[in-house]
Amino acid sequence: MKLKPLKENKNIFIDERGKLYTKNLVPGKVVYEEKLVKYNNEEYREWITNRSKLAAAIKKNIGEVPINKGDKILYLGIASGTTASHISDIIDKNGIIFGVDVSSRILRDLVPILYDRSNIIGILADADKPWEYLHIVTKVDLIYQDVAQPHQVKIFIRNIEYYLKNKGYGFLAVKARSIDVSKDPREIFKEVRRELEDYGLKIIKEVRLEPYHIDHAMFLVQNK
Structure with a gap:
């Protein structure tokens, strides 16, 4: 091979x-x-693409993957660390991931990974309240969000305001059914695009994540 x-x-x-x-x-x-x-x-x-939305986005030709050695990453919704562990590989020992999750149970599952990977910091906090981790998180090169909330776009934008550097990047994994289960996902993705553009973000690429993740899309954006 x-x-x-x-x-x-x-x-x-x-x-x-x-x-x-x-x-x-x-x-x-x-x-x-x-x-x-x-x-x-x-x-x-x-x-594995059906275990990681970022891997699925890469397979679906999201194009540029602006994650580099030494980068600082804010990861919202880090969960058990599947995708974060691959980002950890990419940024190497000189980078850092600030991994936020609201669930103490899920963060307990992350603890063994934190022991092995010194470039990940687990933070028990609500991503909807970014001021709560100001004492831990610095300005970052990229924000990655995978949060199943109806107002997930507002959470993303709020964290950008606090933490993303000028010209920094963001990956937003959108779960259409978490926003509105009664709407066509295509309409939801159009609304998400409008919301991101109205805020002033440059949308570099949007891809649907089927067949790996049904009713999901990934947006790659840049802070102007």
Whole structure:
């Protein structure tokens, strides 16, 4: 098996079958039963598309993946750390992820990952109240949000106001059924686009995440 870096991000890799990988920051350790492979004396973790909305977005040609070594990331809705662990691989030991989640039970599941990965900080807080973690979180290069709330766009924008650098990026994973189960997801995604543009964000790309995640879309935006 051969791996080659993606042209959109040289720290994400792809094999001949189109499967995605990141170089394992903690060799020998898995996070969610993903496959480990060796290539050129380095260990890589398979990035499973139906377990990670960011991996699905990459497979659906979101294009640019503006996550780099040394970046500071605010991750809203970090949950058990599946996607965050791959971002952790990409940003390497000099980067940092501020991982926010409102559920203490879910954060307990994250604790073993925090022991292994010193570049992730778990924060028990409500992403709807970004002022609550001002004493921990600095200005960041990118905000990644995966939060199942009806007002998830407002949460995203509120955190951008507090934490995103000028010209910084954001990934917003939109769960249409969490916003309004009675509406056509296509209409919801149009409304989300309008809301982001009305705030003044530049929308770089929007992709639907089917077949990996039904009624989901990913928006890649940039702070003007």
